[in-house]
Amino acid sequence: MQKWQTIVTAHLRNPDDHARLLHYILPGGWKVLVGRTDADNDRLSLHIAKPNDWWFHIRGMPGSHVLLLARPGDDPDRATLKRAAAIAAYHSKARTAGLVAVSCTRARYVTKPRDAPAGTVNIRKETILKVRPEAPQVTATDDGNSGL
Secondary structure (H helix, E strand, C coil): CECCCEEEEEECCCCCCEEEEEEEECCCCCEEEEECCHHHHHHHHHHHCCCCCEEEEECCCCECCEEECCECCECCCHHHHHHHHHHHHHCECCCCCCCEEEEEEEHHHEECCCCCCCCCCEECCCEEEEECCCCCCECCCCCCCCCC
16 A cells, blocks of 8 residues: 655635645545645635535644545545544644544534634534544555646
8 A cells, every 4th residue: 555645736716825735545536635734724624625525623632624525426434534534633733642533524514713813613513533643545646636
């Protein structure tokens, strides 16, 4: 198995406003995007995410926002959700911890509080997944296309 990651630049409405994201492909072709900074997390969670995408974040400590991109007519299985949660744990202050709690919800339930600093969001309808932090082991190669 080969680990694959690349930095993806996601262009938003303003050409000067872009996010540098980590991009992973999980088994089954599921795409995962990871924010690198607080500003990237805001862009990922509030502008790039579609309502049916799955959103992940480590509970109770700093970490990256992680999106598992939804596919029309196809829901990820529990193993895929746990792999995405493990990526969220890996890209957090809990990287070296054992079993950790990761919040999971649909992106439609992620909102930004008024006047909150970058990277701060509120979530509703969360599910807690207990996972070990792990970088993904995937078989895909970089095709140079972010798919965004």
